[in-house]
Amino acid sequence: MVIKLLKGYMFFIIGLMxxxxxxxxxxxxxxxxxRQKLYYGDIITSRMKTISVLIPMHNEELVLRNAxxxxxxxxxxxxxxxxxxxxxxxxxxxxxxxxxxxxxxxxIRPLHRHTGRRGKPSGLNDAMKIAKGxxxxxxDADYRPARNLLKQISLGFEDPHVGAVMGRVIPYxxxxxxxxxxxxxxxxxxxxxxxxxxxxxxxxxxxxxxVGGFRKDYLLETGGFRENILAEDTELTYRLFTNGxxxxxxxxxxxxxxxxxxxxxxxxxxxxxxxxxNQVLFHYFFPTLFSPYMTLIQKLDGIFLLFVYAVxxxxxxxxxxxxxxxxLGEMNIMSGWWVILFLGVYDSFGNFAPFFEVGTSxxxxxxxxxxxxxxxxxxxxxxxxxxxxxxxxxxxxxxxxGRTTVWDKTxxxxxxxxxxx
Amino acid sequence: xxxxxxxxxxxxRKLRANRRQSxxxxxxxxxxxxxAMILFMPEITQLFCRVAARVLGRAGVIxxxxxxxxxxxxxxxxxxxxxxxxxxxxxxxNVGVCLAVMVLCxxxxxxxxxxxxxxxxNAGIHLISSLWFLFAGWDFPYEAPDFSQLYxxxxxxxxxxxxxxxxxxxxxxxxxxxxxxxxxxxAVMAYSWVFGLVRYIVFLYLLxxxxxxxxxxxxxxxxxxxxxxxxxxxxxxxxxxxxxxYESAKGKEEWEWS
Numbered sequence: 157m158v159i160k161l162l163k164g165y166m167f168f169i170i171g172l173m174x175x176x177x178x179x180x181x182x183x184x185x186x187x188x189x190x191r192q193k194l195y196y197g198d199i200i201t202s203r204m205k206t207i208s209v210l211i212p213m214h215n216e217e218l219v220l221r222n223a224x225x226x227x228x229x230x231x232x233x234x235x236x237x238x239x240x241x242x243x244x245x246x247x248x249x250x251x252x253x254x255x256x257x258x259x260x261x262x263x264i265r266p267l268h269r270h271t272g273r274r275g276k277p278s279g280l281n282d283a284m285k286i287a288k289g290x291x292x293x294x295x296d297a298d299y300r301p302a303r304n305l306l307k308q309i310s311l312g313f314e315d316p317h318v319g320a321v322m323g324r325v326i327p328y329x330x331x332x333x334x335x336x337x338x339x340x341x342x343x344x345x346x347x348x349x350x351x352x353x354x355x356x357x358x359x360x361x362x363x364x365x366x367v368g369g370f371r372k373d374y375l376l377e378t379g380g381f382r383e384n385i386l387a388e389d390t391e392l393t394y395r396l397f398t399n400g401x402x403x404x405x406x407x408x409x410x411x412x413x414x415x416x417x418x419x420x421x422x423x424x425x426x427x428x429x430x431x432x433x434n435q436v437l438f439h440y441f442f443p444t445l446f447s448p449y450m451t452l453i454q455k456l457d458g459i460f461l462l463f464v465y466a467v468x469x470x471x472x473x474x475x476x477x478x479x480x481x482x483x484l485g486e487m488n489i490m491s492g493w494w495v496i497l498f499l500g501v502y503d504s505f506g507n508f509a510p511f512f513e514v515g516t517s518x519x520x521x522x523x524x525x526x527x528x529x530x531x532x533x534x535x536x537x538x539x540x541x542x543x544x545x546x547x548x549x550x551x552x553x554x555x556x557x558g559r560t561t562v563w564d565k566t567x568x569x570x571x572x573x574x575x576x577x
Numbered sequence: 578x579x580x581x582x583x584x585x586x587x588x589x590r591k592l593r594a595n596r597r598q599s600x601x602x603x604x605x606x607x608x609x610x611x612x613a614m615i616l617f618m619p620e621i622t623q624l625f626c627r628v629a630a631r632v633l634g635r636a637g638v639i640x641x642x643x644x645x646x647x648x649x650x651x652x653x654x655x656x657x658x659x660x661x662x663x664x665x666x667x668x669x670x671n672v673g674v675c676l677a678v679m680v681l682c683x684x685x686x687x688x689x690x691x692x693x694x695x696x697x698x699n700a701g702i703h704l705i706s707s708l709w710f711l712f713a714g715w716d717f718p719y720e721a722p723d724f725s726q727l728y729x730x731x732x733x734x735x736x737x738x739x740x741x742x743x744x745x746x747x748x749x750x751x752x753x754x755x756x757x758x759x760x761x762x763x764a765v766m767a768y769s770w771v772f773g774l775v776r777y778i779v780f781l782y783l784l785x786x787x788x789x790x791x792x793x794x795x796x797x798x799x800x801x802x803x804x805x806x807x808x809x810x811x812x813x814x815x816x817x818x819x820x821x822x823y824e825s826a827k828g829k830e831e832w833e834w835s
Contacts (some may be wrong), residue, residue: 185749189594192835352589408588419689479702482793483709485718488727511809512746515816519750521587524820530813531806538698539691 159486162477169474172467179460180509183353184516193356195406199311207232207310207369208289209239212279216297217249219414223297224257224264232306234263238288241297242279243268275562276365277381277388284372284380293369298414300328301367308409309369319374319401320392322351323367323409332417337529338536339415339422341518344526345509348517351405359457360397361405365389366413374401384554384561385439387432394440397458400449416566423543425566430547431554433465438555468544475541590832592751592823602748602755606762610740614733618650619643622729626654629778633658633785642722646730655729660721660784660792668711671790675704699798706793721784724792728780732773735804739769743808747815751831754822761815768807776803 209227213220220241227239243251243266254266267283284292291313293306305323312321324347330340355361363370365388375381378395381388396403416422444450444458481487509517511530518527554561614621623641630639639656646653663671678700682693710717743765747758780795822828 181745184746188592188749188751189596189599190591192589192591194589419687419691423689479705479793479797482796483705483718487719487796488730511812515746515812516750518816519592519820519823520590522820522824524817524824527813527816527820530816531810534802534806534809535691535695537691537802538694539689542694542698 159481159484162481162484163486165477166474166481169470169477172470176460176467177510179457180350180513183350183357184513186356187349187353188516188520190353190356192352193358195308195404195408196311196315197308197406197408199314201311201314204233204236204307205291205310205313206236206289207238207291207293207306208283208287208372209237209293209295209306210280210283210287211239211241211295211297212244212276213241213246213250213254213297214244214274215246215248215250217246217253219298220250220253222300223295226300227295227306228261229303230301230306231303232310236289237263237306239264240283240287241266242283244276244279245270245274273383273560275383275386277383277385280388281380281383284376287372290372291369292372292375294366295411296366296413299325299366300412302410302412305367305409305411308406312404312406313369313371315402315404317400317402318371318404319396320363320370320403321368321406321409322361322363322403323406323411324348324351325364325367325413326410327415328412329414329417332415334532335419335422336415336417337526338532341514341526341529341533342509343415344517344521344523345514348407348520349513350509352407354457355405355407357453357457358451359453360393360461361403362461363389363393363396363403365392367409367411370396385432385435386428386561387436390433390436391439394436394444394458394462397450397454398440398443398447419539421566423539424564426540426543427547427550428564430465430468430544431550431561432547433462434548434551435554437462437466438551465544466548468541469548472541472545590834593831593833595752598752599748602758603744606744606748606759607741610766611737614736614740615649618646618733619652619654622733623654625729625732625774625777626656628774629656629781632778633781642726644726646733650733653726653729653733655722655726656781657722658725658781658785660789662714662717663710663788663790665711667788667790668707668714671707672704672711675700675707679704699794702797703791703794707790709793710790717789719789719792721781721789721792724784724789724796725777725781727796728777731801732769732777735769735773735801736766739765739804739808743812746812750819751823753828753831754819757815757818757822761811764811765808768811769804772804772807 211220211223224239224241239261241254241257241264243254251266251268254264254268257264258266265286267279267286269279269282272278272282280292280294291310293309295301309321309323312318325343327336327340327343329336331337351361368389370392374396375392382391385391393403416425441459441462444455444462447455450458511533514530514533515527518524553559626641630641633639633656639658641654642657643652643654645651679697682688682697682700685693687693740762743762747761750758776799783791783795823831
């Protein structure tokens with residue numbers, strides 16, 4: 157009986173890996189050869205929407221100038237915009253530096269938070285209460301928007317059915333070290349192919365919490381961000397879709413981020429993403445399944461997307477199960493066809509794209525040099541499996557104990573503005 | 578990657594679609610290759626065994642066995658090598674080494690690096706194996722021929738999956754670069770055969786020389802995951818060539834914006 161159960165689990169995990177591989181392959185073919193759904197960049201309007209740019213900051217003295225200076229260079233009408241940097245319990249010079257900007261520019265209005273709960277969802281909720289714009293645009297403090305980014309994001313909201321817009325993230329420190337190079341590859345596959353294909357297919361493009369915007373009124377009417385959920389972006393994506401709103405992906409709206417430069421920071425970041433994403437899985441599995449507003453393809457893709465941070469945990473259990481079967485004398489399970497399990501090595505880990513999706517994105521972007529780094533993605537297998545699984549168990553503990561979550565901020569690398577220009 | 582490397586016009590570009598040509602290429606490569614594998618699998622594995630036996634035979638007697646695999650591939654041949662049980666001292670040494678590796682990897686500041694996590698996982702696998710042989714070696718459910726047979730069955734799985742997968746991911750990349758596509762499939766298959774054979778010889782040699790203690794780690798650590806490494810390596814070279822091809826004057830004509 158036990159052996160049958162263990163074998164059954166192995167069939168399940170191999171089937172799951174195969175499904176995710178086919179899903180990614182379909183996305184790849186669609187993006188490479190299919191009809192592309194353009195973003196709303198051609199819309200001309202006589203009155204752009206008012207926007208509030210929110211930038212959560214906790215001890216961001218090293219990077220905040222880059223983000224604010226890049227925003228100041230944006231071509232959005234300043235009469236229609238305000239920038240609210242959220243100084244969230246900072247203990248460094250963040251608050252002081254923000255006040256310097258405020259003294260020079262009226263429309264930069266810092267929000268200093270020294271009481272209440274720390275964390276991005278809480279900070280955004282407080283900032284939305286004082287924001288004047290119809291549309292909230294969010295950036296992390298290490299991001300540098302391209303000049304026309306705000307215009308592009310804002311245009312999408314001319315469609316009254318659009319609840320959120322997401323742009324493309326590109327690491328600017330890709331050449332720093334091996335880790336940043338690998339992250340750059342993953343980002344490339346994840347946005348240029350995966351997000352665009354999902355947008356093309358009318359599936360579930362994801363609002364990513366930064367380099368994107370959403371309607372302020374809708375968020376406030378539905379109670380703001382849930383402060384205990386660490387992936388407030390994914391939660392918003394599912395809240396919108398399950399209530400009949402659209403999320404757009406703007407591949408041309410590029411923004412440049414600072415990727416984590418050490419494995420410790422990356423591990424913590426991945427674990428937090430996994431924890432938050434799995435919290436959303438537990439909340440939105442049934443609403444997604446039974447939403448009257450979502451199409452079949454949206455439900456299907458939505459369910460696949462909900463499970464992306466649970467699959468590595470399933471794989472780790474599969475690894476243990478295969479070891480148990482080995483010592484029970486059952487290693488001939490599926491007569492060696494368990495090689496298919498390893499298709500999953502490059503697939504379905506979090507939001508990370510498999511090798512052929514990354515390869516295709518490099519062809520689309522026209523960047524040949526990075527292709528030779530593709531095999532190194534393999535070494536992320538155990539790294540992601542471990543950290544994502546830890547995040548999964550964190551999320552389970554959150555649900556079981558009802559404990560309060562604490563936001564674990566991604567640490568920044570120190571470098572001068574001139575050095576990265 | 579800096580902004581200069583990604584131009585605005587590339588945002589929505591796609592390759593001129595010729596799905597029929599891609600499908601034909603896929604079928605033309607996969608069907609005959611698969612048919613050849615199905616028809617000649619007994620002979621292929623027999624050849625494998627002959628070469629391996631010739632290399633290994635110098636160090637002892639090796640016999641070739643035949644067994645029914647399944648209805649599709651019929652029989653496969655495998656080498657019936659011998660391997661003994663490890664001594665308690667050897668097991669203890671291995672337990673010590675595994676523990677040392679695990680503790681060291683966990684104690685160093687680099688413990689969060691992929692290579693450390695990889696070493697911890699695999700040292701853990703070998704630790705379990707070493708403890709098994711220390712306390713219940715007599716109950717280990719396999720002999721060397723079982724492992725040898727499974728290895729070749731697994732190789733058959735790798736060859737089929739890699740053939741289909743490599744052809745699929747290369748054939749979709751537009752209408753240009755047919756030579757690169759065929760070369761990539763051929764290189765992956767050739768490498769998997771040569772690498773598979775060399776690894777088979779090494780595994781059987783190690784089993785015979787250093788006992789069955791290392792069977793578990795061979796199976797889990799140096800198994801199919803390593804095969805994916807060279808597949809992606811060759812695919813990476815292929816992508817590099819294709820990017821350059823589609824950025825050339827001829828290749829630029831293949832792009833469309835829809």
